[in-house]
Amino acid sequence: MHPETVRISSVPSRPDSNILLLALEATGDGIWYWDVGSDETFFSPSYYRMLGYEPNAFPMTGQSWLNRIHPEDRHRVLEENTRCINNPEKTLQVEYRMLKKDGGYAWILCRGRCIDSNETGKAVNMIGTTTNISDRKQMEHELLESVGIVRTVIEESPFSLVVTDRETNRILHVNRRYLQMIGRRREDVVGTICGVFSHVPESVRNRLTYLLDRNGSFDDEEISLAGKDGDVRSFSVSARIISLAGRNACLAAFQDITRLKETEATLALSEERLRLALTVTKSAVWDWNLKDDTTYFSPQWYTMLGYAPGPVGSDLKAWSSLTHPDDVKRTLEKARKTIQYGNSYEAEFRMRAADGSWKWILGRATVSARDQDGQATRLSGTNTDITSIKQLEMELRDAQSFLKTLLNTIPSRVFWKDTESRYLGGNSKFLRDTRLPSEAHLIGKTDHDLPWS
Template identity: 30%
Template structure:
């Protein structure tokens, strides 16, 4: 391995393994014939691309090199003084992201098949032309491996997304279906058919139209909405209606339907939908209507959970909403303490944290998490007010279910984190200019592509980094976007890197000055 031109490989190297094409590829070449090594060395010297190359003459040297550092690519001779080059594949099996290319003086179809089965990326027969083309062989191998890794990453992300979505839908008891409007094929899951009491096989075998399952009083509205979807006048809709179950009863259904594919003429070709049993919700709504009839006081007009308890926490009054939350009847609730509903907060904690702060002129707001069946929690926002009840002090607690809002806030935070990660790891540069044309933001990819330290471009004009011959044209494009409030057409020009070289990029400029969240000109820059 005594090559004076050899570059030492960083043990933590391997940009290719991290999903990026290496700027200086680390190549391990295993070859015992000096003449061949010399031909390879000459080929790389003629290349304009920089490479960090390590030469090894034996398998023992190669194993030491791999143990010290991880190359981006291994090119190995088939036969070596102390073994066969294919053995190196076993040595890097713990890291399958290191590709191996083989070369031999005596090629055969059988050998090629054996090498590929062993895990080789490619196979070449030695010749002067092959040695001269070695830089191109390396570039093609790296690019092929990069594409494989990118595909694997995308497949993994897609699989994870699908698994997360499936868990969400299953947890929410939401059925999924798909309707091919061209072939008539319909696909649905077990939740979709189970809502009506059928197995997927039973539901699939049913004859007749889907309209036959709809309650007569709801059929016109459903058919009218579906006609608007199928003729293209509506792209999506949410429909609530009743459907007949296998047992002959009726369940309230909420369908969200959307056209997912259209033909070249805009005609709907595929429809997807989500179905949820909302019978419980409709039943709850009916209970609320009945309570409005029974109660003429404050409770009769409230959908929130209303509980009145004394200063020791004993419940004195509870409405229907409180009963639904706890699963207890109102008579049973009147025998319980407030701490029975919220086990995370006992009477002592309530008194010290909230009740003792109350007076007849103040309302205290607090949140609490209430366990329900299935290990789920409902998050409540409680308004506590000191009142007089039956001639003695008591606490009026009016609670509102804010679970959906909390979930939405969490989802928004996750979405913002996801989009930030997407921007920060993109291979494109996202640049924002203020109304005066000064750079106020450059995505982290700017440092990777242009080589400037983070924040270096801030406060500067984007024209400072444009080739002098392209400045006039780029300035005119930017001014047009500012002036006409439009999205500019893609434009190619040269940009200055930190090392003094120019690279060709394609940029598209968008005027988002009127968007409150941006208030700037967004430029998307992609190296070409």
């Protein structure tokens, strides 16, 4: 005998019925026996325990068993029993709900077969097992519920979805939006062999296929598709190679972005117009977040002063550091009044340019956002370079001063009127000779209004 061979002579070659019963009881399954003619039954202890009862807690009869089956399941269970009784060679397998001691129901899988039949060929004795499958049923319910949710999500998705078999190019599934996108019926699409990008122009189809083959996925590729009516719409396409029931498949999603592209184009046009308007008027945009005291200055805000965007800072301190010391307090006070009272803000102040010179700036703003209590949270506005205007004003004042000096130097009476004979002014010689205290007593009047009339 081989040294590793061990003879076990104490184990019987055929277990007796008690051993088989104990083995079956150990699984938690119940055992039943039914004498069809007398309606006498036998239920094993585990049969009772799986329902929460102590052994022999209810009578061992077929009627007692039937009374504990859920009303909605009884008819179906009786039909299965009758089928097996009339066809003894058939096996019984049926699932149903059975009343437990706590008032709830347990899902039961009942299996059985005929072990004896009469001269008419009908079963007279049956035997079988019962298994508590409540956990499995709960899992099935949750799975079906999840599948239902997934199907609903897919079908009602805002994206057009299509799934194809990678090897055969057969379309496996499409949702409602996809059918609307291509203008076809589900029965004319599902099952056909045409590929995931079949409705896309060839040049675009080749590009998308290349990306998918190379990377296994791609996102947000923009394409244009023409509908049956010739209307061209824009789509964003994403695709993935996925495993579906053991086979390679492709999932593609198409999102109609036509309105988004139109909005982007409109916004871009508006921004371009605003940029041109700000450029022509030498204006820059700024925004002050009053909640966290941060500011935004547009690129023109910097270039207006000769700086590159960013380096000088982007907060209120940056503005203060560049503003003329004589103008900071006055300008901020106007801004605070606008924030407090909601009136429009307008202020002229000087800012230091990159070359060290001072530029005159006209700032205009308004409260652009408020919180739920009505408190201002943002102040938005523009800065306009008015240095040239200020220079003209200065030159005009100088010219007026020179002209005034010149006229007052002339030894003759000089005055000037508008087209309606109202006085606009006069030199000092004219005022002295007419005995008027000042030019203010002359301006806007006619000869009929004056003492000499």
